[in-house]
Amino acid sequence: MFVKVCGITTPEMLDVCVDASVDAVGVVFAPRSVRYIEPGDARMLGERLPRSVEFVGVFQDAPTDTVLEAAHVAGLTTVQLHGVVEPGGIEAAEAAGLRVIRALGAAEYAAGAAHDSLLPAVRLLLDGPDPGSGEAADPASLLSRPPERSWLLAGGLTPDNVAERIRAYSPYGVDVSSGVESSRGVKSEDLIRAFVAAACSA
Numbered sequence: 001m002f003v004k005v006c007g008i009t010t011p012e013m014l015d016v017c018v019d020a021s022v023d024a025v026g027v028v029f030a031p032r033s034v035r036y037i038e039p040g041d042a043r044m045l046g047e048r049l050p051r052s053v054e055f056v057g058v059f060q061d062a063p064t065d066t067v068l069e070a071a072h073v074a075g076l077t078t079v080q081l082h083g084v085v086e087p088g089g090i091e092a093a094e095a096a097g098l099r100v101i102r103a104l105g106a107a108e109y110a111a112g113a114a115h116d117s118l119l120p121a122v123r124l125l126l127d128g129p130d131p132g133s134g135e136a137a138d139p140a141s142l143l144s145r146p147p148e149r150s151w152l153l154a155g156g157l158t159p160d161n162v163a164e165r166i167r168a169y170s171p172y173g174v175d176v177s178s179g180v181e182s183s184r185g186v187k188s189e190d191l192i193r194a195f196v197a198a199a200c201s202a
């Protein structure tokens with residue numbers, strides 16, 4: 001099971017993620033987020049990561065130039081694109097050597113949104129209606145149109161529900177932020193370790 005922990009802002013919690021053997025760590029560049037981090041500060045976090053761990057920058061409605069500039073400054077391996085993506089934005093990120101995760105609300109995906117922008121190498125992340133809020137992805141949508149490509153489940157996952165949801169929906173990976181926080185925007189070492197253990201035991 002591929003496990004990504006998103007919204008990391010401190011070296012201490014980044015080190016916990018690495019020690020817990022996560023596959024990817026996310027930093028948030030959406031300015032509205034309580035987890036927002038400057039690309040230059042993110043770089044200092046990314047430099048602590050072993051090469052085996054993906055370093056993912058999360059963007060929402062961001063112009064392609066902004067994505068590429070932040071990815072360069074922060075030293076990202078991967079960009080996770082929520083909301084509006086400019087035409088050619090995914091191709092431009094791939095041409096810059098970045099891996100791409102396209103994030104869509106599960107209901108949006110089931111309704112057919114953005115299917116034409118999903119290039120073969122793009123991983124899909126199906127999320128709740130308000131990314132990073134702890135709200136679950138719509139169960140009916142996840143069951144009505146399960147993606148044929150590799151996809152990640154996100155939205156409202158916690159150490160207590162992640163194993164059950166993996167069994168219900170069969171994603172190749174899971175992504176969490178709110179469910180491993182002791183208060184909004186503040187990550188908890190115990191919850192991160194419990195989440196990874198639960199996901200990997202499913």
Ligand SMILES: O=C(O)c1ccccc1NCC(=O)[C@H](O)[C@H](O)COP(=O)(O)O
Pocket residue numbers: 006007028030032033034035058059060082103125127128130131132133134135136154155156157175176177178179
């Ligand atoms: O984390 C945010 O504040 C955020 C803001 C804007 C776009 C995306 C954002 N986060 C994305 C994620 O952390 C994950 O992909 C996922 O939505 C986590 O959801 P949850 O575990 O329900 O917090």
